Amino acid sequence: MRANLFTRSQLLGVGMAAILAAGFAQAEPNHGIAMYGEPALPPDFASLPYADADAPHGGKIVLGEVGSFDSLNPHILKGTAPWQLRFLAYESLMGRSYDEPFSLYGVLAESIEVGPNREWAEFVIRPEAKFSDGSPVTVEDVMWSYEVLGTKGHGRYRGLWGQIEKMEQTGERSVRFTFNEDNRELALIVGMRPILKKAQWEGLDFENSSLDIVPITSAPYVIGDYEAGRFVELKRNPDYWGKDVPFMKGQANLDTIRMEFFADDTAHFEAFKGGVVNSLRETNVEKWRTQYDFPAVQDGRVVKSEIPHARPYGIYGFVMNTRKPEFSDWRVREAMLHAFNFEYINDVQTGGSQPRISSYYGNSVLGMDHGPAAGRVKELLEPFRDSLLPGALEGYILPEGDGTARNRSNIAKAMDLMADAGWTVQGGVMKNAAGTPFVFDILIRQGQNDNAAIADIFVTALERLGITASVQMVDSAQYQDRTNNFDFDMTYIERSLSLSPGNEQVLYWGSEQADQPGSRNWMGMKSPAADAMIQTLLSATSREDFVAATKALDRVLTTGRYVIPIMYRYDLSRIAHAKELKYPDQLPMYGDWLGFQPDVWYWEE
Structure with missing residues (x-):
């Protein structure tokens, strides 16, 4: 296991110095842009600090995925595409540095200019930018990409399209986006959309495409071969136009990126042990130690690497669908938190070695304090006092069990909470006043064996309350369809959160997203307080308001009791890999995140 050239405290210090920079610098035509202050890298930077510009080219990384795929178009709601294609097979105008909270540098665009209040953003496309077929990337391609993604693409793209008042060509290679709301982050978000080749899609049904179209890309990789549901192989384009762009120096070093698909975690692990897969992320600490x-x-031949980071926890656990009457009452959700015997589950699953997620933004300066709200946080929440749930202002911590399988004290508290919500045990069965039993399913995607095992222990605990719950395993396609349409009672959720929260918070928790099929607001929350905190952090022009609004949002989310958090599996990223697969000594602040593997990895005999 090799040593990494930073400590956790150094990461936090660097990251927070940037994220807490007071005010905003006025932007002008520039090589990059930062959400707060100026981007850290100068106009003449040679490469990203965590990329090795002299890394050798060659070699192959084989990654495993649990599930299947039936599409090569990752930008639409229909079908299931390998998620990596969004990032490996397409380029955007700007690229994000993961050594800063939120800064972008030019990729397809050579410069960005914004209005005095970031009410518009204008990009100039590099003259050398080309698609993999050799044709130039034009303003027409850019404008078409934004429109088709905004009107026919996945829901993740439609929010931005609704915030663009006008899109216009302002020169031979320049395009300007004017926004219809006061939201300073939009100038950055608008630079991060994938750019597609318009001519490839003429006369074709974009939103219903599947495996019939192999994308023409401006990225370093092209799809070389694939077999539906089994594998996708990307090949590095030897004629890639952007190899000398500073942002890309030291990236895309591997000749081949292959993604193999497996039915479950066990098959995936055995394939790694057998050499079919040569890199694997392990999220179970006990397994990492013992297997x-x-x-x-x-x-x-295989090396175990541990990659630290300075990111917030995010939320990982079992989300309750509040659209269902059973989970619309917060007291029922609190009862579920008491019945979920975390201490016992953690001991069974990891030997008690992994901490529990305590709040969405925990593990960072943006996380809620667990005592009473004070100062600016309290000021922001006070207008919503009547609609906030218990603990938001007073302080809240998750229930703690006694570590035994029976969990007697918490089961008793859960019973009382259910009674307060109108549910009592009648003839050994939990029922409401109308005599309807409390019954629900826990939806798990096929192959998520660890999550299914946790759910099974939870089901046993619920039996002590007279509640009948069952674990329902479905394949990837069914899982995506059902979660897109909120057709579940409870399911496993993962939402990674960054040190620079922004418009994605609307997609995750915003009231308007609650009834939008395909949205990320799986819990169906409609909280005026959360909406207000999101708007405050989006429009913040001071360090105090940005941090306070995020801390306040964390309180609203955590005390909403929407998710039963499990153990924090990502305190470190644990990657086992072939000894020839290497990564640079300097690590990004975000650690093993987007832009790390396979982007800056290389092969060295």
Whole structure:
């Protein structure tokens, strides 16, 4: 295991210095843009600080995925595409540095200019930018991409399209976006949309495409081969136009990126042990400690690397669908939190080695304090006092069990909470006043064996309350369709959160998204307080308001009792990989995140 050239405290210091920079610098034509202050890298930067500009080219990384796919178009709601294609097979006008909270540098665009209040953003496309077929990337391609994604693409793209008042060509290679609301982050978000080749899609049904169209890309990789549901292989384009762009120096070093698909976690792990897959992220600490002693590790062919980071926890656990009457009452959701025997589950799953997620933005300066709200946080929440749930202002911590399988005290508290909500045990069965039993399903995507095992323990605990719950395993396509349409009672959720929260918070928790099919607001929350905190952090022009609004939002989310948090699996990223697969000594502040593997990895014999 190699040493990494930063400490966690150094990461936090660097990251927070940037995120807490007071005020905003006035933007002008520039090589990059930052949400707060100026971008850290100068106009003449050679490469990203965590990329090795002299890294050798060659080699192959084989990654495993649990599930399947039936589409090569990752930009639409229909079908299931390998998620990596969004990032590996397409370029955007700007690229994000993951060594800063939120800064972008030019990729397809050579410069960005914004209005005095970021009410518009204008990009100039590099003259050398080309698609993989050799044709130039034009303003027409850019404008068409934004319109088709905004009107026919996945829901993740439609919010931005609704915030663009006008899109216009302002020169041979320049395009300007004017926004219809006061939202300073839009100038950055608008630079991050994938750019597609318009001519490839003429006469074709974009929103219903599947495996029939292999994308023409402006990215370093092109799809070389694939077999539906089994594998996708990307090949590095030897004629890639952007190899000398500073942002891309030291990236896209591997000749081949292959994604193999497996039915479940067990098959995936066995494929790694057998050498079919040569890099694997492990999220179970106990498994990392006890099951990575197979011959390839012992003789050094496989290396175990641990990658630190300074990110917030995010939320990982079991989300309750508040659109369902059973989970619309916060007291029922609190009862579920008491019945979920975390201490016992953590001991069974990880030997008690992993901490529990305590709040959405915990593990960072943006996380809520667990005592009473004070100062600016309290000021922001006070107008919503009547609609806030208990703990938002007073302080809140998750229930703690006694570590035993029976969890007697918490089960008793759960019983009382259910009674307060109108549910009592009648003849050994939890029922409401009308005699309707409390019954629900926990939806799990096929292959998520660890999550299914946790759910099984939870189901056993619920039996002590007279509640009948069952674990329902479905394949990837069914899972996506059902979650897109909120057709579940409870399911496993993952929402990673950054050190620079912004418009994605609307997609995750915004009231307007609650009834929008395909939205990320799986819990169906409609909270005026959350909406207001999101708007405050989006429009913040001071350090105090930005941090306070995020801390306040964290309180609203955590005390909403929407999710039963599980153990924090990502305190470190644990990657086992072939010894020839290397990464630079300097690590990004975000650690193992987008832009890390396979982007800056390389192959060295």
